[in-house]
Amino acid sequence: MSKKYWETLPQGSVVLEAGNSAKFKTGSWRSMRPKWIEENCIQCMFCWMYCPDMSVKVNAEGKREDFNFDYCKGCGICALECPGKKGNKAIVMEEEGK
Amino acid sequence: MTTKPLKLRELAKGEDRFAYGHRMCAGCGAPIVVKQVLMATDYPIIASNATGCLEVSSCIQEYTAWKIPWIHSAFENAAATISGVEAMYRSLVKQGKIDDKQVKFIAFGGDGGTYDIGFQSLSGAMERGHDMMYICYDNGAYMNTGIQRSSATPFGANTTTCPAGDVIPGKLQQRKDLTRIMAAHDIPYVAQASPGNWMDLMKKVQKAFEIKGPKFMNIIAPCNRGWRSRTDDAITLAKLAVNTCYWPLYEIENGVTKITVKPKEKKPLTEFLKPQGRFKHMFAPKNKWMLEQAQGYVDAQWERLQKEAAAGEAEKTPEE
Numbered sequence: 507m508s509k510k511y512w513e514t515l516p517q518g519s520v521v522l523e524a525g526n527s528a529k530f531k532t533g534s535w536r537s538m539r540p541k542w543i544e545e546n547c548i549q550c551m552f553c554w555m556y557c558p559d560m561s562v563k564v565n566a567e568g569k570r571e572d573f574n575f576d577y578c579k580g581c582g583i584c585a586l587e588c589p590g591k592k593g594n595k596a597i598v599m600e601e602e603g604k
Numbered sequence: 605m606t607t608k609p610l611k612l613r614e615l616a617k618g619e620d621r622f623a624y625g626h627r628m629c630a631g632c633g634a635p636i637v638v639k640q641v642l643m644a645t646d647y648p649i650i651a652s653n654a655t656g657c658l659e660v661s662s663c664i665q666e667y668t669a670w671k672i673p674w675i676h677s678a679f680e681n682a683a684a685t686i687s688g689v690e691a692m693y694r695s696l697v698k699q700g701k702i703d704d705k706q707v708k709f710i711a712f713g714g715d716g717g718t719y720d721i722g723f724q725s726l727s728g729a730m731e732r733g734h735d736m737m738y739i740c741y742d743n744g745a746y747m748n749t750g751i752q753r754s755s756a757t758p759f760g761a762n763t764t765t766c767p768a769g770d771v772i773p774g775k776l777q778q779r780k781d782l783t784r785i786m787a788a789h790d791i792p793y794v795a796q797a798s799p800g801n802w803m804d805l806m807k808k809v810q811k812a813f814e815i816k817g818p819k820f821m822n823i824i825a826p827c828n829r830g831w832r833s834r835t836d837d838a839i840t841l842a843k844l845a846v847n848t849c850y851w852p853l854y855e856i857e858n859g860v861t862k863i864t865v866k867p868k869e870k871k872p873l874t875e876f877l878k879p880q881g882r883f884k885h886m887f888a889p890k891n892k893w894m895l896e897q898a899q900g901y902v903d904a905q906w907e908r909l910q911k912e913a914a915a916g917e918a919e920k921t922p923e924e
């Protein structure tokens with residue numbers, strides 16, 4: 507990020523680019539990492555609905571794909587809410603960097 | 605505009621109007637509330653936001669997580685701000701200067717910014733009858749400045765301005781029932797929701813947007829920092845709040861009360877309190893009276909709500 511001074515900012519500090527928070531990658535905050543176990547996934551989409559950081563990727567067919575680790579903060583909500591298949595979770599939390 | 609179907613797989617194909625890269629804590633409930641609200645509808649939305657965790661963490665100098673026009677308000681005037689925008693919009697449409705794109709207007713505020721500091725501006729905007737929705741995300745304290753008590757803080761909770769210790773055992777007052785106060789404004793729609801019941805929440809948002817005039821929704825938003833709980837339990841706690849009847853899901857449409865989701869079995873309040881460190885002291889033997897008092901309050905409120913809902917039912921039946 508280059509340093510900017512007040513003279514170069516838009517008037518009123520208006521932000522002109524919608525959703526440009528995406529330039530800030532919150533994935534570096536993570537100490538725990540969710541792991542997706544595809545064979546246990548029933549595609550219920552609860553993980554997608556409940557993720558506070560929009561970090562569960564979904565493709566054009568509406569099918570779940572892996573996590574977006576650029577932004578996932580590792581909170582573990584998805585893992586806790588995941589019903590999985592026959593009691594086997596499709597998301598487990600692991601220590602980051604292991 | 606047709607109301608969009610609430611099917612998870614269909615919804616998941618859509619584009620989020622609240623982006624990643626925001627700086628709310630890991631596991632915060634507030635962004636889940638916001639994404640569900642914005643996802644419920646395809647109408648264009650313009651929002652204002654009172655200062656608080658959501659506001660400061662979603663828009664940090666030069667960066668915004670919002671993909672809708674969004675205005676940072678001061679702490680006390682999110683409702684006044686959006687009511688002004690709504691009035692201007694109506695005027696410009698009437699003058700033929702802009703086309704009516706059926707824009708919807710929302711003010712977001714935390715409980716501090718809604719129950720306390722911004723209450724005058726909220727009450728005024730509702731009384732003036734603006735075509736707008738106010739959404740309070742209630743995490744039960746002034747979290748952004750370090751967990752100070754608000755009038756939404758539940759009885760017994762340990763906060764930095766009502767610390768549980770030798771002098772007082774946490775907050776001594778019951779929380780203010782803002783949802784009922786908003787209903788007393790006789791506005792067309794008032795509701796309570798929880799992100800753990802996403803379908804109910806989104807249905808309420810959809811319904812509200814089809815109603816002209818002022819609307820108010822109070823949505824519980826777990827905060828693991830202030831509630832002293834785990835980073836993964838926001839949805840679990842949001843559901844427990846509903847299933848213990850601490851946070852009943854209901855709506856009041858044109859004065860008629862309806863409970864929208866009835867818990868299959870009303871769980872003891874302790875199931876909601878126990879996982880939260882802010883209530884830890886209440887489980888000490890000498891503070892048993894606190895648990896009893898907290899349960900008694902929830903029971904009485906639930907009893908009253910059920911009576912009001914029964915009256916609402918009775919009122920409806922003759923004409924059907």
Ligand SMILES: Cc1ncc(C[n+]2csc(CCOP(=O)(O)OP(=O)(O)O)c2C)c(N)n1
Nearest residue numbers: 655656657679714715716717745746747748
């Ligand atoms: C008039 C005024 N007083 C105090 C503050 C400092 N302040 C900023 S955010 C905040 C707490 C907000 O609490 P709440 O509305 O409950 O939102 P939360 O942070 O809990 O999400 C306070 C006290 C302020 N910005 N303006």
Ligand code: SF4
Nearest residue numbers: 557578579581582584
């Ligand atoms: S761990 Fe948290 S942030 Fe990461 S994908 Fe799961 S719910 Fe989202």
Ligand code: SF4
Nearest residue numbers: 547548550551553588
């Ligand atoms: S919650 Fe679990 S089962 Fe459901 S879609 Fe996500 S990973 Fe798959």
Ligand code: SF4
Nearest residue numbers: 628629632657827829
């Ligand atoms: S302090 Fe609480 S409300 Fe604020 S961002 Fe963190 S978890 Fe969310």
Ligand SMILES: [Mg+2]
Nearest residue numbers: 714715745747
């Ligand atoms: Mg708050």
